[in-house]
Amino acid sequence: MAKIQVFDTTLRDGEQSPGFTMSMDEKLRMAMQLDDLGVDIIEAGFSIASDDDFSSVTQISKKVRRPIIAALARTNPKDVEIAGKSVQSADRPRIHTFIATSDIHLAKKLEIGQEECLERITKAVELAREMVDDVEFSAEDATRTDISFLCEAIRAALSAGATTINIPDTVGYTFPEEFSSLIKTLFEQVHGLNDAVVSVHCHDDMGLAVANSLAAIQAGARQVECTINGIGERAGNASLEEIVMALKVRKDLTEHHTDIHSESIYKTSELLTQITGIHPQPNKAIVGKNAFAHEAGIHQHGMLKDKITYEIMMPELVGAPETRLVLGKHSGRHGLNNRYQELGCELTKEELDRAYTFFTILADQKKEVLDEDLLLILRHGAKKGDDKLYKLLDLVVTCGNDLSTAKVSISFDHNTKEGVARDHGPINATFSAIDEVTQKRVEIEKFEIIAATPGRDAVGVVNIQAMINEKTFAGKGASTDIVNAAARAYLDAINKSEQLESAYLNSLASSDQSAF
Numbered sequence: 131m132a133k134i135q136v137f138d139t140t141l142r143d144g145e146q147s148p149g150f151t152m153s154m155d156e157k158l159r160m161a162m163q164l165d166d167l168g169v170d171i172i173e174a175g176f177s178i179a180s181d182d183d184f185s186s187v188t189q190i191s192k193k194v195r196r197p198i199i200a201a202l203a204r205t206n207p208k209d210v211e212i213a214g215k216s217v218q219s220a221d222r223p224r225i226h227t228f229i230a231t232s233d234i235h236l237a238k239k240l241e242i243g244q245e246e247c248l249e250r251i252t253k254a255v256e257l258a259r260e261m262v263d264d265v266e267f268s269a270e271d272a273t274r275t276d277i278s279f280l281c282e283a284i285r286a287a288l289s290a291g292a293t294t295i296n297i298p299d300t301v302g303y304t305f306p307e308e309f310s311s312l313i314k315t316l317f318e319q320v321h322g323l324n325d326a327v328v329s330v331h332c333h334d335d336m337g338l339a340v341a342n343s344l345a346a347i348q349a350g351a352r353q354v355e356c357t358i359n360g361i362g363e364r365a366g367n368a369s370l371e372e373i374v375m376a377l378k379v380r381k382d383l384t385e386h387h388t389d390i391h392s393e394s395i396y397k398t399s400e401l402l403t404q405i406t407g408i409h410p411q412p413n414k415a416i417v418g419k420n421a422f423a424h425e426a427g428i429h430q431h432g433m434l435k436d437k438i439t440y441e442i443m444m445p446e447l448v449g450a451p452e453t454r455l456v457l458g459k460h461s462g463r464h465g466l467n468n469r470y471q472e473l474g475c476e477l478t479k480e481e482l483d484r485a486y487t488f489f490t491i492l493a494d495q496k497k498e499v500l501d502e503d504l505l506l507i508l509r510h511g512a513k514k515g516d517d518k519l520y521k522l523l524d525l526v527v528t529c530g531n532d533l534s535t536a537k538v539s540i541s542f543d544h545n546t547k548e549g550v551a552r553d554h555g556p557i558n559a560t561f562s563a564i565d566e567v568t569q570k571r572v573e574i575e576k577f578e579i580i581a582a583t584p585g586r587d588a589v590g591v592v593n594i595q596a597m598i599n600e601k602t603f604a605g606k607g608a609s610t611d612i613v614n615a616a617a618r619a620y621l622d623a624i625n626k627s628e629q630l631e632s633a634y635l636n637s638l639a640s641s642d643q644s645a646f
């Protein structure tokens with residue numbers, strides 16, 4: 131099994147992208163975490179870019195001892211000298227020097243010819259070798275470079291003493307097969323390349339950075355350059371976690387491995403998010419919020435039977451929180467029942483059916499139905515089954531002007547009745563419309579609204595105390611619509627008075643019978 135060296139450039143190519151700037155202390159914290167993660171090389175910065183960059187590389191070189199610490203340098207002598215100085219305290223220092231080799235870059239950016247380019251490579255690598263034993267050379271824009279010139283550039287770097295040769299796909303232009311054949315061709319045509327480490331550095335402009343890196347590994351590359359969460363210039367760099375886990379999960383396809391402690395991947399990703407304030411997109415492989423979340427009913431059903439149905443790696447393997455079966459509008463009864471059981475609630479089939487009906491209504495209104503929502507569903511309906519209760523079927527309210535109008539549709543004892551009322555405020559109008567249906571005299575003694583779940587689609591809970599037939603009843607109602615929640619709370623209080631009345635009548639009837 132060949133070991134693949136992981137060269138992490140989160141602190142250089144990653145940090146260089148908009149919004150990812152880090153302070154010196156933050157870079158040091160991140161470097162320490164990368165050390166714990168087990169990366170082989172940390173590219174700590176572009177030392178000549180600023181005093182801050184220089185100090186960060188110096189600090190990391192002093193404090194992070196195990197991995198190789200690399201500093202980036204253009205081929206200018208000054209760049210190389212500064213890079214060398216910044217890593218001089220490292221136990222294992224590396225200078226990484228680069229120059230573009232494609233005709234496009236030579237003509238339009240550097241405005242030099244191929245001869246000049248070769249000279250610069252030779253001088254920079256020789257100078258770097260005077261300072262350190264470990265020198266990496268990168269042929270920027272290699273995948274758009276004429277192949278025979280690329281071979282010449284690599285020969286120049288090797289003759290000058292480069293120990294690692296990096297082939298960057300700087301603009302994310304190549305395809306996996308094309309890249310793999312490029313790497314194979316380089317091995318065939320450049321004598322001595324086998325004695326160096328061949329590295330690849332892929333950008334994700336077409337979403338192919340990881341696929342291209344894996345293709346290059348199959349073709350003989352032994353170092354991959356990548357970043358945590360795939361951050362980096364434009365669309366980003368190849369993502370470290372994706373490459374590492376692809377090699378780990380598909381051991382059947384590749385005999386290559388890395389020394390990354392995969393259980394620390396999630397923690398490292400989280401640290402980067404915490405430092406930069408930028409979350410990976412929810413559907414990001416391995417570290418996204420949804421990477422181990424399942425919502426569809428059919429998936430949840432499979433997952434509950436055996437995780438292998440829809441999970442190719444356990445979240446624990448990357449240190450991620452355990453699998454989440456997200457309850458939303460695509461979830462089914464199995465998922466709902468399972469979550470209720472996890473919450474310690476055993477539901478009868480009837481109760482589950484009722485809870486499911488409430489759940490689907492709520493799931494249409496909310497992106498994700500939370501545990502708090504489920505408990506509210508139980509408290510407000512799913513456990514009740516009496517037909518002799520008032521049930522709110524529909525509520526339409528017009529408000530915003532002086533008087534609000536409410537129209538309710540309510541069922542009771544297999545009948546449906548409608549009530550309409552105009553009053554001051556939408557809740558007031560709703561209560562009046564309910565009164566029209568129930569024909570009860572209800573006096574509100576206490577009324578409160580609280581947000582029971584987080585977010586702007588929070589469930590509002592309304593608590594009321596109402597005087598009905600000279601007795602006080604508490605009523606609770608919950609909905610993402612607070613007027614609807616108030617209507618439910620109002621009916622809840624009325625239903626309690628109704629139940630008390632029918633219990634009283636029943637007791638009268640049974641005492642009558644015993645008398646009989």
Ligand code: KIV
Nearest residue numbers: 228268270271298300
């Ligand atoms: O993308 C690139 O070509 C680079 C080099 C400096 C390696 O980042």
Ligand code: ZN
Nearest residue numbers: 143300331363
């Ligand atoms: Zn790059």
